Amino acid sequence: MQKLSVAVAVFAVLAALVGAHKGASDLFVLAGAAALCAYTTWRAADISSYLKIFATIFSTETVVFGLIGLAEAEGLWPAALKDYAPPQSMPLTVAVFSILVYAVSHIRVVREMMRITDFYFDSKDRGEGRVWPLPPFAARESAIAVAMVVVLVLINQGQVGITVRLSFFNRDWFNAIQEKNAPEFWRQLFFVFTPWAFVYVASAVIEFVLQSLLVIRWRRWLTEHYIGRWLGTHTHYGMALAGGGADNPDQRIAEDVNRFINGAEEGYGVYSYTILLIATLSSLVSFSYVLWDLSGNYPLPGTDIYIPGFLFWVVLLYATVGTAVTHLIGRSLTGLYFERQRREADFRFSLARLREYSEQVALLAGESAERGSLLQRFMGIIVNYLAIVQKRKQLMVFTATYGQISPIIPYVITAPFYFAGRIQLGVMTQTASAFGRVEGALTFFINYYTSLANFKSVLDRLTSFDGAIDSARAQIVRTRIVSPAEGDDIRLREVTLSLPDGRSIVAIDDLTLSAGQSTLLSGPSGSGKSTLFRAIAGVWPYAVGEALTPKGARVMLAPQRPYIPMGSLADAIVYPSAGADHSRAAMEEALRAAKLAPFISRLDEDNHWSQRLSGGEQQRVAIARALLAKPDWLFLDEATSALDEELEEEIYSMLRQRLLKTTIVSIGHRSTLHAFHERHIVMEPAAGGLFSPRDKVHA
Numbered sequence: 001m002q003k004l005s006v007a008v009a010v011f012a013v014l015a016a017l018v019g020a021h022k023g024a025s026d027l028f029v030l031a032g033a034a035a036l037c038a039y040t041t042w043r044a045a046d047i048s049s050y051l052k053i054f055a056t057i058f059s060t061e062t063v064v065f066g067l068i069g070l071a072e073a074e075g076l077w078p079a080a081l082k083d084y085a086p087p088q089s090m091p092l093t094v095a096v097f098s099i100l101v102y103a104v105s106h107i108r109v110v111r112e113m114m115r116i117t118d119f120y121f122d123s124k125d126r127g128e129g130r131v132w133p134l135p136p137f138a139a140r141e142s143a144i145a146v147a148m149v150v151v152l153v154l155i156n157q158g159q160v161g162i163t164v165r166l167s168f169f170n171r172d173w174f175n176a177i178q179e180k181n182a183p184e185f186w187r188q189l190f191f192v193f194t195p196w197a198f199v200y201v202a203s204a205v206i207e208f209v210l211q212s213l214l215v216i217r218w219r220r221w222l223t224e225h226y227i228g229r230w231l232g233t234h235t236h237y238g239m240a241l242a243g244g245g246a247d248n249p250d251q252r253i254a255e256d257v258n259r260f261i262n263g264a265e266e267g268y269g270v271y272s273y274t275i276l277l278i279a280t281l282s283s284l285v286s287f288s289y290v291l292w293d294l295s296g297n298y299p300l301p302g303t304d305i306y307i308p309g310f311l312f313w314v315v316l317l318y319a320t321v322g323t324a325v326t327h328l329i330g331r332s333l334t335g336l337y338f339e340r341q342r343r344e345a346d347f348r349f350s351l352a353r354l355r356e357y358s359e360q361v362a363l364l365a366g367e368s369a370e371r372g373s374l375l376q377r378f379m380g381i382i383v384n385y386l387a388i389v390q391k392r393k394q395l396m397v398f399t400a401t402y403g404q405i406s407p408i409i410p411y412v413i414t415a416p417f418y419f420a421g422r423i424q425l426g427v428m429t430q431t432a433s434a435f436g437r438v439e440g441a442l443t444f445f446i447n448y449y450t451s452l453a454n455f456k457s458v459l460d461r462l463t464s465f466d467g468a469i470d471s472a473r474a475q476i477v478r479t480r481i482v483s484p485a486e487g488d489d490i491r492l493r494e495v496t497l498s499l500p501d502g503r504s505i506v507a508i509d510d511l512t513l514s515a516g517q518s519t520l521l522s523g524p525s526g527s528g529k530s531t532l533f534r535a536i537a538g539v540w541p542y543a544v545g546e547a548l549t550p551k552g553a554r555v556m557l558a559p560q561r562p563y564i565p566m567g568s569l570a571d572a573i574v575y576p577s578a579g580a581d582h583s584r585a586a587m588e589e590a591l592r593a594a595k596l597a598p599f600i601s602r603l604d605e606d607n608h609w610s611q612r613l614s615g616g617e618q619q620r621v622a623i624a625r626a627l628l629a630k631p632d633w634l635f636l637d638e639a640t641s642a643l644d645e646e647l648e649e650e651i652y653s654m655l656r657q658r659l660l661k662t663t664i665v666s667i668g669h670r671s672t673l674h675a676f677h678e679r680h681i682v683m684e685p686a687a688g689g690l691f692s693p694r695d696k697v698h699a
C-alpha cells in the first residue's frame, strides 16, 4: 500500500503542475483529491484485507486514468485513440472511491462485517485453482480469492464502460436513421453494436461463473472454519452447557454463513452488496457532477445569488431526511429478523427431534402433546411474521410515498425557473433526470432497507455465534483441570466440580485411580458420578483443582446411551476413527465378542442404527468399539445397564480377558458388578451438601 500511496502522491504533484501550466482549475481539484487519496492509501495498510482490495484497485485506477487525463490535457494522447480515453471525471471518481473505502472502514457495522469477511481473506490455507486452459495450480486460498474479486470488479467496471459506449452507439444510430444514412446504419450495427454486445454477453457469462465459484469457495472455507471452531476443544459441548449464548448453531453454520456471503432469495450478501454499492456510487459521483454544473442555472428564488452546487445540496438534504425517517420507522426490523431466524430454526429442530424420538413418542401416545407444542412453536413464527408485516407496512407507507414524490420534486423545483423563461425544457428534463439519479443513489438505504435489516440480523447472528464460541473456549481453557503427568495412575487433587449455575456438587481431596486396578464407582443418583467421569475426560468446564492423567494415555468413555453416528454399522463400531484403521476380521471379531454375531452380515448396511438397535444392542456396539480401540483407560458409565445380569457378566469377563492392558473404571448400581472390580468407591454426602468419593471395604 505504501508504494501505491507514493505513486498516487507523485501523480497529485504532476496534476497540480499540469493544472498550473494549463491554468485548469479542475486539475487542481483532481490534485487535491489525489493528495487525500495518497494519504488514505498510506493509512489503508491497517484496514480490513477485503476493503484493501478495493482501496488498491481504486488508487491504482486513479493513477492510470489520471495519467491518461494529463496526457490528454497536454495534447500527448494520440488522436486516433480519442474515443478510447476514459471520461474526464473518471480519475476524480475513483480517487473519491478510494477515500470512501478508507472512510467506511471506520464505521462500526462495517468493521463487524469485515471481521467475519476477513476470516477468509486473511486465511493462510492452501487452495487449488485453475484458469482454463492452464493446468491446475496451488496457491494461498486468500490469494486466489483476492484475484477473483479483482477480476470481478474489473469486469463490472468494464461493463459500465460498455454501457456508456453503447449509449453513444444509440445516439449515432438514431442520427443515421434520421439522416437516412443507410451505410452508416449498417456500419454502426455490425461494427460497433455487434462486437460490443458480444463482449458484454461474454463478460456477463464469465462474471456469473466466476462469481458463483468465488461464493462457493468462500462458503466452503467459512463453513469449515466455523465447524472447526465449534467442534474444537469440545466447544460445542461447552456452549450447550452454558446455554443462552447462541441458539441453533446448526442453522448459523448451514444458513447464516451462506446468507452472509451471498444473501438469500430475498436479499444480498457481503459480496453482492459490495458490487451494488460500487455501481450506486459510480452513478452518484458521475451524476453529482452533472447536477453541480446544472446548478449554475438556478439562482436563489427571488434573487440573483447563485449557490455553488445548489441542486446537489437540495437533493442531499432531501435524501438525508428520507433516510433518517426510514431508519426511525424500520430500525426494529433487524431484531425481528434475528428473532425470525431463531424461531424458524427452533421449529425445524423440534420436528427433527420428533423424528429422532418417534418411537418414544408413539409408545407414550404423545402425539397430541407433540402437536400442541409444535403448533405453539409455529404460532411463535406467525406472531413474529405479523410483527414484521406490521413494521414493513409502516415502512412501505413512507418509502412508497417517498418513491412517488421523488420524480416530481425536481420538476417542482425547476418549474418556476421554466415558467419565468430562465431555462429551457431540455435543461429542465436534464436536471430532473440528474436529480433522480443522484437521489436514487443517495436513497440506497431507503430502497434496500428491508434487505439490509435482514442482512444485519445475519451479521448479528454470526457475530454472536462467534462470541459464544470464544467465551465457551475461554471457559474451557480457564477451567482445564486435566494435565498430563509422569506415571501410570490418574490422580485428582483438591477438585471441586460445580454445575453451570455455579452450585458445587462434588468435592475431592485426594483420589488416585491406580493403573491396572479395576474400580467400581457407585452412589446415590445425582451425586455427580457421571460429572466426575466427564471431568476426568476433560470435557466438564465447571471444575477447579488438578487432575493428573498419564502422559499419552488413551482414555475412552462409554456412556449409558452410546452415540451411534449416521452411516453403516462398521462406521458405528470404529467411531471416531476411520474404517480403514481396522481390518474387516477385527471388526467381525469385535462384534462376535460383544455378542452381536447376527449383525456381522450387516456391517456395511446404511441404516438409522440408533433407532433400529435395541438399547442393549446399542450398548454392545459401544463395547465392540472399546474392543477395537483398546484404550489404556476405559470408563464405563452404566454402559451395560440395559443388559441382563448374565449377559453383563459375560461381557465383563470377556473385557477383562481381551483388554489386558486396559484399566476399567465403571459406574454401576448392581451389586453383581462388585465381583468384576478390585476396588469399590462410593459417593457419600459430605460437608456443605456436596458429595465426596470414599473407599468401601467389603467384608
Ligand SMILES: Nc1ncnc2c1ncn2[C@@H]1O[C@H](COP(=O)(O)OP(=O)(O)OP(=O)(O)O)[C@@H](O)[C@H]1O
Residues within 6 Å of the ligand: 241, 499, 500, 505, 523, 524, 525, 526, 527, 528, 529, 530, 531, 532
Ligand atoms: N448439563 C447440566 N446442567 C445442569 N445440571 C446438570 C447437568 N448435568 C448434570 N447436572 C446435574 O448434576 C448432578 C449430578 O449429575 P450426574 O449425572 O453426574 O449424576 P450421577 O451421579 O451420574 O447420577 P445417576 O446415577 O442418576 O446417573 C445432577 O443433579 C444433575 O441434575
